[in-house]
Amino acid sequence: MIAVKYIFWTIYNIWFYILVLVFTLIIILPTFVLMQLSGAPYKFFYGAGVLWSDLILFGMGMFPKKNKPLKTTKHKPYIFVANHVSMIDVMLLVSTVRNNPIVFIGKKELEKIPIFGFVYKKTMILVDRSSKESKKGVFEQTKTKLKSGISIAIFPEGTVPGIDIELAPFKHGAFTMAIEHQVPIVPLSFLDNKKRFPWSYGGLIGASKGSPGNLRVNTHKPIQTEGMVKDDRVELNEKVREIILKDLRTA
Secondary structure (H helix, E strand, O other): OHHHHHHHHHHHHHHHHHHHHHHHHHHHHHHHHHHHHHOOOHHHHHHHHHHHHHHHHHHOOEEEEEOOOOOOOOOOOOEEEEOOOEOOHHHHHHHHOOOOOEEEEEEHHHHHOOOHHHHHHHHOEEEOOOOHHHHHHHHHHHHHHHHOOOEEEEOOOOOOOOOOOOOOOOOOHHHHHHHHHOOOEEEEEEOOHHHHOEOOOOOOOOOOOOOOEEEEEEEOOOEOOOOOOHHHHHHHHHHHHHHHHHHHHHO
16 A cells, blocks of 8 residues: 555656646746747736646646635735745645736746746746845845835745744745835745645655645735834734744644
């Protein structure tokens, strides 16, 4: 029985990478090229990203289930934060935040991924955490995106924590940005991603378990930051982390 499970997990993991590659080639790449050639707005590309995310999740037999509709306003920028436990976190976040185009702030190393990395670095905000200049550049890019009505998505843990860690401490970046730009911050809690498709620590294939099923998402009301100052970032950080941690412990 154990051997059968490992065979399934291996095939399931391989299938994930096949889905990502295929839908990147037939949806993301052509849409990106068309956007570059036609000058279409980013929301045009983001619409393709929503389709890309939906199809990958559907292909994996995973079905997003929100506890309640996301209470955001179209054309208004937000900063979305969520716990980070799986490679499907990006897909689930995009699928959840369908009506507010978002860009991710992510690791610069992701640009090394063939095909996907090229598009990623051209459409998202990459940060080299070892470079102060890179961090300054992120602030300016974030400011430009928010002013144009595009929201920002960040996983405030900064990385995927070990499988035994419930929720790692949050870094202050997302909360500092929300306060400095005076935009609301929206917590999202991913309750099933670790169970459905846990991050692979021992290799890309065969190391992760996983199975089809529902992906529960707890959405929360936007937390307003108007009137807050930089010193409030610690309290805001703790408040948002407590919201997500409570969701995980009561799931």
